[in-house]
Amino acid sequence: MFPGAVFQKEKQYSKGMNNSLHKQSAIPEWNLESLYPSLNSPVYEQACRDYSTCMDALDTLLAAVPEDNFADWLVQYQLQYNKTAALGESLSAYAYILYSTDTTNKQYLDNLSKMEAWDLRIIQQKQQLCKALAAHKDQLEPFYTKLAAFTPQAERYRFVLAQLLTRTEHQLSAQEENLAADLQRTGGNAWGRLQEQIISSLADKASGKTFNELRNDAYSADPQIRRQSYEAEISLLKENRIALAAALNNLKGETITLNKRRNWPQAIDRSLYASRMSSRSLQALLQAVRDSLPLWRQYLKTKAAVLKQHGATAQKTSSAGIAFYDLFAPLPDIQQAGKTTKDSLTNKIWQFDEARHYIIQEYASFSQEMGDFASRAFSSGWIDARIRPGKVGGAYCQDFPVQQESRILSNFTGTFSDIITLAHELGHAYHHFCIKDMDYALRSYPMTLAETASTFAETIVKQDAMRRSSGMDKARLLELDLQDVCQVLVDILCRFTFEQQVFDERKKGELTADDFCRFMLEAQEQTYGDGLNDVRHEYMWAVKSHYYSTSLDFYNFPYAFGQLFAAGLYARYQQEGSSFARTYTALLTDTGSMSCEDLCRKAGFDITTPDFWQSGIELYAKEAEELSQIVTA
Ligand SMILES: [Zn+2]
Numbered sequence: 001m002f003p004g005a006v007f008q009k010e011k012q013y014s015k016g017m018n019n020s021l022h023k024q025s026a027i028p029e030w031n032l033e034s035l036y037p038s039l040n041s042p043v044y045e046q047a048c049r050d051y052s053t054c055m056d057a058l059d060t061l062l063a064a065v066p067e068d069n070f071a072d073w074l075v076q077y078q079l080q081y082n083k084t085a086a087l088g089e090s091l092s093a094y095a096y097i098l099y100s101t102d103t104t105n106k107q108y109l110d111n112l113s114k115m116e117a118w119d120l121r122i123i124q125q126k127q128q129l130c131k132a133l134a135a136h137k138d139q140l141e142p143f144y145t146k147l148a149a150f151t152p153q154a155e156r157y158r159f160v161l162a163q164l165l166t167r168t169e170h171q172l173s174a175q176e177e178n179l180a181a182d183l184q185r186t187g188g189n190a191w192g193r194l195q196e197q198i199i200s201s202l203a204d205k206a207s208g209k210t211f212n213e214l215r216n217d218a219y220s221a222d223p224q225i226r227r228q229s230y231e232a233e234i235s236l237l238k239e240n241r242i243a244l245a246a247a248l249n250n251l252k253g254e255t256i257t258l259n260k261r262r263n264w265p266q267a268i269d270r271s272l273y274a275s276r277m278s279s280r281s282l283q284a285l286l287q288a289v290r291d292s293l294p295l296w297r298q299y300l301k302t303k304a305a306v307l308k309q310h311g312a313t314a315q316k317t318s319s320a321g322i323a324f325y326d327l328f329a330p331l332p333d334i335q336q337a338g339k340t341t342k343d344s345l346t347n348k349i350w351q352f353d354e355a356r357h358y359i360i361q362e363y364a365s366f367s368q369e370m371g372d373f374a375s376r377a378f379s380s381g382w383i384d385a386r387i388r389p390g391k392v393g394g395a396y397c398q399d400f401p402v403q404q405e406s407r408i409l410s411n412f413t414g415t416f417s418d419i420i421t422l423a424h425e426l427g428h429a430y431h432h433f434c435i436k437d438m439d440y441a442l443r444s445y446p447m448t449l450a451e452t453a454s455t456f457a458e459t460i461v462k463q464d465a466m467r468r469s470s471g472m473d474k475a476r477l478l479e480l481d482l483q484d485v486c487q488v489l490v491d492i493l494c495r496f497t498f499e500q501q502v503f504d505e506r507k508k509g510e511l512t513a514d515d516f517c518r519f520m521l522e523a524q525e526q527t528y529g530d531g532l533n534d535v536r537h538e539y540m541w542a543v544k545s546h547y548y549s550t551s552l553d554f555y556n557f558p559y560a561f562g563q564l565f566a567a568g569l570y571a572r573y574q575q576e577g578s579s580f581a582r583t584y585t586a587l588l589t590d591t592g593s594m595s596c597e598d599l600c601r602k603a604g605f606d607i608t609t610p611d612f613w614q615s616g617i618e619l620y621a622k623e624a625e626e627l628s629q630i631v632t633a
Pocket of ligand 1: 424428451454
């Protein structure tokens with residue numbers, strides 16, 4: 001009913017620890033037979049006709065909202081909606097996954113466009129429903145009793161309807177919303193596209209590298225390449241600073257104007273609403289991250305010292321902090337005779353079959369149900385891991401609510417990070433498995449909770465891998481994890497701090513590139529602090545597309561929420577052992593029909609104080625301590 005915000009995983013650059021592609025036996029493609037046999041199959045054609053009929057039925061209902069007996073009408077609407085939306089999601093998921101393994105196939109592309117046309121209708125229907133709800137909000141009570149005749153989950157609709165009603169409180173008149181949407185296409189959205197176009201057209205004349213290639217060099221083992229590419233990146237951004245600053249200044253200006261009209265006093269209020277969390281929980285989360293800053297600064301200094309000691313940095317200053325361009329540097333190989341084996345977890349090339357066994361075993365170590373689930377996903381052909389021409393890069397998980405199945409796409413080369421990717425995406429599928437029996441309207445979760453199951457599954461595998469490894473192998477695993485989490489906590493806090501200042505200052509007047517650079521350096525000082533030396537990145541505001549979104553402000557703290565939430569759950573699992581599995585699946589089941597606070601209270605913990613968040617941070621404090629011991633031994 002209420003669309004969960006789309007949560008995009010940060011673009012992951014390739015950082016496999018071993019990139020050689022050895023001969024792999026039997027890397028699978030998926031089997032789609034049990035979804036729809038093909039676009040031309042009678043089953044699929046019938047499903048499209050059904051969907052069209054269902055959409056017409058919703059339109060008919062919306063055209064005749066009664067003055068009296070609104071509750072009866074709403075029951076009918078809701079049941080029809082649940083059926084329609086589940087079918088719509090399965091059809092568009094099918095359209096996308098077909099396209100994603102054959103991106104130039106014309107039939108697949110046409111089918112995708114057809115789905116997009118349907119999406120417009122869904123948006124219009126939602127607006128009409130909100131209007132009807134607002135006009136009859138004093139007649140909602142009988143709805144829950146009447147709905148209970150059809151579903152045992154009727155009481156849970158209170159939350160969903162309350163969310164929709166809050167949304168209507170922040171909507172302008174239909175005419176004004178239409179005008180705003182029209183103007184936004186040439187306003188905020190166009191400014192956002194300008195940033196995208198500038199960034200994607202940038203190229204370094206000297207090396208011929210694209211902007212993305214330059215950024216990808218941050219993971220290079222060659223210190224000179226890291227520094228040169230960083231310098232080229234900064235100079236390209238500098239040349240375009242006026243246009244980029246205009247885009248950000250105008251886009252944020254528009255957001256402030258619209259937020260004011262829509263009755264959001266602060267931009268953060270709209271983000272908290274979409275995240276289904278309270279300001280108090282956000283403050284507790286941010287406080288826990290701020291309290292952990294000394295830990296992260298120390299980790300960065302340790303890394304800087306190791307790089308320096310082994311001649312693995314191009315940085316010459318005597319400052320203890322790390323250079324911005326060394327943040328993602330791989331650890332140099334520190335010889336520790338007898339401690340590193342050739343067949344280590346991180347160095348070996350995994351066969352797909354080994355990956356399958358390992359993940360099933362790890363999932364089963366948490367609970368039999370999760371192990372069985374992973375086993376079924378592999379044996380039923382839910383995974384497409386083979387690299388081939390025309391297939392998209394990266395990885396994703398797509399759910400099919402009608403069939404109650406999922407499909408996972410990845411590009412498997414046999415590195416350890418490919419194993420982590422599979423564990424991550426299967427975690428998303430397990431989330432869907434837990435929530436699949438809820439009514440459709442109770443299944444969409446906010447971006448704060450969207451990465452819980454995936455990050456939790458990743459954590460189980462990573463922690464086990466760390467326990468099994470030693471020496472340099474272990475150091476690499478620890479460093480990779482800390483590197484990621486440092487971004488998700490420290491850099492995210494930096495982005496939050498920056499964006500807060502942008503909103504505060506933009507309210508007072510126009511902002512220029514100089515202002516944005518100054519705010520960014522101030523934010524880096526407040527967060528990374530002396531963890532960085534004087535080589536910083538004052539143009540990060542021009543790089544991150546998240547700042548240039550008109551629909552989502554503060555597209556940053558949900559990442560920190562997701563990371564620490566999963567780590568906090570893992571800490572509880574460590575304390576409680578196998579009995580925690582039941583709490584965990586119940587929590588996943590509730591993610592679509594509760595606020596974050598209620599969800600956690602029900603599971604027995606409180607996210608409105610820093611303690612819970614702190615328990616997640618302790619996991620990383622231990623990792624940083626261990627890393628420091630290995631590299632300074
Ligand atoms: Zn994910």
